[in-house]
Amino acid sequence: MVPRQRLAQAFDELLQPGRFKDYGPNGLQVEGRATVQRIVSGVTASRALIESAIADGADTLVVHHGLFWRGQDGRVTGWMKQRLALLLAHDINLFAFHLPLDAHPELGNNAQLGRILGLRTTGRFGEQELGFLGERSEGGGFASPQALAGHVRQVLGREVTLVEGAAGPVERIGWCTGGAQGYFEDAIRAGVQAFLTGEISEPQAHYARECGVSFLACGHHATERYGAPALAGHVAAMLGLEHRFINVDNPA
Incomplete structure (x- = not known):
């Protein structure tokens, strides 16, 4: 197990999100447990992925498409309430990296x-x-x-x-x-x-x-289903954490 802050630092050192003008926040979007051991990666922080991560015993989710985007309705209702409720109830950290993950020369999409x-x-x-x-x-x-x-x-x-x-x-x-x-x-x-x-x-x-x-x-x-597992797998191996990629299929 490692502190959540150490995991966040590893992501930031690799992706340097501050260099990018993006459509939403990169990094920790939902705070969960202070220490992490098992990461699940996926493309989008959908309810299906969150439920699969819970079933897998994950304490941390790493995705390309997070929950929050510039210009969206800020109310916590409907699908947003359902996703957040699951993350908070199970104390799961959600990390999301959009353009920084697209751009990385080795691990990116x-x-x-x-x-x-x-x-x-x-x-x-x-x-x-x-x-x-x-x-x-x-x-x-x-x-x-x-x-x-x-x-x-x-x-x-x-x-x-x-x-x-x-x-x-x-x-x-x-x-x-x-x-x-x-x-x-x-x-x-x-x-x-x-x-x-x-x-x-x-x-x-x-x-x-x-x-x-x-x-x-x-x-x-x-x-875009290759960057998140490459990033999460690399950092998990570096920090001695468990990692699994879960692909929630999407025809789009």
């Missing part, structure tokens, strides 16, 4: 997505340098946008929405997990041939066709 897709990072782009640039680790690129989409589909185990740009091989790839469709124009300016993210909105289909850069929407949850 983008770095981990690149790793499992077999992509080698060559640079960064976009606001706060959240977007990653890279190429296929084994070289040679992908024979076509369809080949890239098929590879992503197989690795992530879900359907991929592909809007094709130019035909031909794809070697220069950009990616940013989650709801980063707004980064597409920055990725185009960075010279990519294809861009991967979680979601697509109406304008991106037109940009892809008009600029000749393929756009792949691979699922918000599917692209």
